[in-house]
Amino acid sequence: MKTLRTARRNIRRSPYQAIAAVFIMTLTFLAFSIFAFIIFGSSRIVDYFESKPQVTAFFRDEAAKGDIDKLKSSFEQSEFISEVKFVSKEQALEIYRQQNKDDPLLLDLVTAEILPASLEISTFNIEDLNLVSETLNKSAIVEEVVFQRDVIATLTSWTTAVRAIGIFTVSILATISIFIMVTIIGIKVSQKKQDIETMRLIGAGNWYIRWPFIIEGVFYGVLGAIIGFLLSLGILFWTTPYLSSFLRGIPVLPLSFIFIGILFMLEVILAILLGAFSSYVAVLRYLRKP
Amino acid sequence: MINLENVSKKFGTGVFGLSDITFAVEKGEFVFLVGPTGSGKTTIFKLLIREMYPTQGTIVVDSWDLVKLPSKQVPELRKKIGVVFQDLKLLTDRTIFENIILPLDIAGVNEEESGRRVEEVLERVGIIEHRDKFPIQLSGGELQRTAIARALILSPDIILADEPTGDLDEATAWDIVKLLSEINEGGTTVIMATHNADIVKKMDKRIIELSLGSIVNDKKTKPKHKKKEEEKDEKPKEKKEVHEEARKDDKKESEKGEDKGKKPITDEFEKALEEE
Numbered sequence: 001m002k003t004l005r006t007a008r009r010n011i012r013r014s015p016y017q018a019i020a021a022v023f024i025m026t027l028t029f030l031a032f033s034i035f036a037f038i039i040f041g042s043s044r045i046v047d048y049f050e051s052k053p054q055v056t057a058f059f060r061d062e063a064a065k066g067d068i069d070k071l072k073s074s075f076e077q078s079e080f081i082s083e084v085k086f087v088s089k090e091q092a093l094e095i096y097r098q099q100n101k102d103d104p105l106l107l108d109l110v111t112a113e114i115l116p117a118s119l120e121i122s123t124f125n126i127e128d129l130n131l132v133s134e135t136l137n138k139s140a141i142v143e144e145v146v147f148q149r150d151v152i153a154t155l156t157s158w159t160t161a162v163r164a165i166g167i168f169t170v171s172i173l174a175t176i177s178i179f180i181m182v183t184i185i186g187i188k189v190s191q192k193k194q195d196i197e198t199m200r201l202i203g204a205g206n207w208y209i210r211w212p213f214i215i216e217g218v219f220y221g222v223l224g225a226i227i228g229f230l231l232s233l234g235i236l237f238w239t240t241p242y243l244s245s246f247l248r249g250i251p252v253l254p255l256s257f258i259f260i261g262i263l264f265m266l267e268v269i270l271a272i273l274l275g276a277f278s279s280y281v282a283v284l285r286y287l288r289k290p
Numbered sequence: 291m292i293n294l295e296n297v298s299k300k301f302g303t304g305v306f307g308l309s310d311i312t313f314a315v316e317k318g319e320f321v322f323l324v325g326p327t328g329s330g331k332t333t334i335f336k337l338l339i340r341e342m343y344p345t346q347g348t349i350v351v352d353s354w355d356l357v358k359l360p361s362k363q364v365p366e367l368r369k370k371i372g373v374v375f376q377d378l379k380l381l382t383d384r385t386i387f388e389n390i391i392l393p394l395d396i397a398g399v400n401e402e403e404s405g406r407r408v409e410e411v412l413e414r415v416g417i418i419e420h421r422d423k424f425p426i427q428l429s430g431g432e433l434q435r436t437a438i439a440r441a442l443i444l445s446p447d448i449i450l451a452d453e454p455t456g457d458l459d460e461a462t463a464w465d466i467v468k469l470l471s472e473i474n475e476g477g478t479t480v481i482m483a484t485h486n487a488d489i490v491k492k493m494d495k496r497i498i499e500l501s502l503g504s505i506v507n508d509k510k511t512k513p514k515h516k517k518k519e520e521e522k523d524e525k526p527k528e529k530k531e532v533h534e535e536a537r538k539d540d541k542k543e544s545e546k547g548e549d550k551g552k553k554p555i556t557d558e559f560e561k562a563l564e565e566e
Contacts, residue, residue, distance in 0.1 A: 002395055013383075198379040201339060202440070203369035204396045 007215035010188060017184045018220065024180045025224020025274070026231070028173040029267055033232030035166030036263050037255065042159040044252045049155060054123060055132050055147040058116040063141035068117065071139060075121055080131070083122040089115050116143065126152050174274065181220065181278030185213055189283055196286055206287045214279040221275025225267045233260070291317040291479050292338065292448065297347030299333055299503075307333040308503045310347070315481060317447070320474040322490050323483040325500035331483035332376060333503075335450045338481075339371055340364050352447065369397055372441030374451040376483075378433055380425045380440075387412070387421040390439045397444060411439045415469060431462035438469060449473060451482040455489060463489060 011018050059068060068086065075084045087095070092115040100106045121132055129147055136145045189196070196209050236255070244253050292315040299307040308330045315321050323331045336342045337349055340356050349356040354367050380389050387408055394404040412418040415435040420428055428436065434454050441449055451470055455463035467482075467489050474480040484490060490497055499507035 002401075194379070195381050195383075198375075198381060199392070199396065200365075201341065201368060201373065201375070201379065202393050202396065203365045203367075203444075205365045208396055 003211045003215060006212035007219065010192075010212060010216050011219065014188060014191075017187065021181055021184045021220035022224050022227070024177050025221050025271065026228040027224075028170070028177045028274075029225040029228030029271065030231050031173050031228075032170045032267060032270075033229050033263065034235065035162075035170055037232065037236055039159070039163050039166055040255065040259060041252045042155070042162055045247070045250055046152065046155045046159055048250045048252075049152050050126070054126075054129055054152070055121045055136065055145065057119045057121070057136040057139075057142045058144045058146070059118065059141050060143045061116070063117070067141045068119070071136075071141070072119060075119075075132070080123050080125070080128040081121060082124050083120075085120040087118045087120060089113070089117050092116065092118065126156070177274060178278050178281075181217060181275065182282045184220075185217055185279045185282035188216070189213060189286055193286060200287075209287065210280065210283050213283050214276050217275035217277075217279030217282075218272050219275070221271035221273075221278075222268055225271035229264055229267055291315055291319075291352060292481075293348075293350040294334070294337075295348045297337065297344045297349060299330075299337065299342065300345040306503050308337075308344075311500075311503070311505050312347075313498055313505060313508060315479060317479055318474070318477050319479055320471065320493075320495045321479075321481045322493070322495055322497045323481060323500065324485070324487075324490055324497055325506075326485075328502075329500035330503040331500060332452055334500075335373065335452050335481075335483065338448075338450060339368050339373060365396075369393065369444055370446050370448070372444065372446040372449045374434070374437045374441050374449070374454045376452040376456065378425075378437045380433065380436060382425050385422050385424055386417065386428070386436050389425070389436060390443055393440060393444050407443060408439075411443050414442070415439045429462075430457050431459075431465065434458065434462075434466050435469070438466070438473075442473065446478065448479045448481070451480065453483050453485065455484060455486050460488070467493065 072084055072086055075081050089112040093110065093112040096110055096115060097107055119136075121136075123129055123132060133145050133147050136142050199209055240253050247253065294314070295312050297311050298309050301307055311330070311334075323334065325331055333342075337344055337356070338351060340359060344357065347357075351367065352370065354363075356367070359367060381392070384392070390408045390411060391404050394407060399407070408421075409418070412421055415438055417428075417432055417435045417439070420432060420436075425433060425436065438449075438451070438454065441451075449470065454466050454470070458466065463486060470480050470482060471493070497507065497509040498505060499509075
């Protein structure tokens with residue numbers, strides 16, 4: 001309690017330094033939260049596309065049912081394949097009708113006869129799509145092969161890039177935060193140099209001197225994390241309607257409360273570590289005398 | 291209680307702050323450390339609280355060998371020695387009460403007990419009415435009392451007072467010395483560094499005189515009860531004769547071996563003794 005009181009007094013007596021420290025922490029955790037949202041969202045988008053049929057083989061009209069079943073079962077036995085689904089001409093028409101139910105003209109023009117039967121195949125790994133595609137292309141009963149390799153590959157590379165940029169930006173901001181915090185706490189320690197010297201001479205141990213500064217650093221860190229997190233949450237809620245219409249059909253938003261809760265806890269823990277480490281470093285040089 | 295043996299302290303500049311000093315202080319003694327500025331008084335205090343290491347020699351305080359004492363135990367040593375620093379070292383942004391309670395806080399004494407003990411000490415040193423003032427609001431004598439109160443608060447076995455009468459007028463200086471003397475009568479060992487010849491002269495206490503980092507005179511007075519016994523047995527001598535004898539003894543000692551060439555006693559103290 002005494003240590004908390006000392007920390008509170010230190011914060012109160014230098015409000016501008018306290019604001020600067022909280023501000024830099026807020027900036028760091030705002031960036032951290034926003035990148036966390038982007039990384040989480042983009043991963044969900046990739047997952048969504050990965051869960052969709054990845055390769056679709058359209059059969060020739062003359063393809064025999066027996067040949068199709070043979071091809072289907074050969075894929076079903078493969079360990080790389082996660083799912084194989086046959087879509088008949090009638091089922092294709094049903095899907096077509098469902099997709100174009102608001103356009104009667106399009107519905108009238110199409111019959112089951114002109115739609116091809118198809119085989120929808122998903123793999124566990126994107127890398128295996130090429131092999132599936134090549135096998136299908138070699139088959140005499142297959143007319144055309146369509147697969148989403150390019151879409152997923154692009155999305156994956158974007159997600160990786162966003163993740164790399166996020167980690168880099170947050171690391172840079174965290175490093176800057178540590179330097180600024182060390183400077184701010186360092187100024188405060190320097191102002192209290194005489195007091196620290198006196199305390200040591202009358203029997204204070206290093207931790208007695210260190211604790212109020214560490215608590216101060218943790219306070220700046222946690223307050224910055226809370227403000228940064230709330231700001232990012234505000235931005236997310238504000239942009240949710242626009243993002244939802246942009247990501248139509250892809251179930252990304254709203255983010256789950258569990259994810260938000262875990263992110264908040266993670267940020268608070270990170271803020272405690274960041275604040276405590278900065279203060280520890282700042283005080284260290286004043287405690288080296290015998 | 292305190293034992294320094296062949297202690298030297300050489301500073302980074304190559305100058306010797308202390309050279310080969312040896313003396314012991316018994317429990318309950320009151321010792322004046324006298325000597326001009328730069329003679330090594332403060333250096334001795336710094337060595338006794340392990341603010342610095344000696345270049346050579348051994349220092350034992352109570353049962354602590356300060357040369358071998360691990361750094362982790364230094365705070366414990368410092369809690370057992372109350373120090374009145376030359377520059378007082380009071381925390382300017384804390385009240386008198388907060389300054390005095392600090393050692394108790396460091397020692398982990400609970401708030402209720404701490405508060406009670408601070409009140410007691412403030413009463414004892416006579417500044418209870420200033421408990422909520424800041425150091426800047428107090429006079430020199432009151433600040434000295436605050437520093438003494440802080441040194442006393444953990445009831446240490448030893449008090450080191452570094453020129454506690456330095457900037458004070460005569461009357462206030464005497465108040466401070468009387469206060470230290472009372473503390474000493476309670477069984478606490480007191481070592482007081484001073485320039486004040488008048489105080490040293492009037493107080494019948496042991497005097498260790500330093501010059502250029504060496505002990506040039508260690509005038510031991512006999513304990514009061516022994517003195518009384520002797521006075522009963524012998525015809526009392528004139529005070530001047532006692533001092534003359536003491537001076538002769540000191541001169542003999544200082545002329546022995548390594549003390550050769552060092553100033554036997556400062557002029558100021560010579561004069562003071564002759565005046566008596």
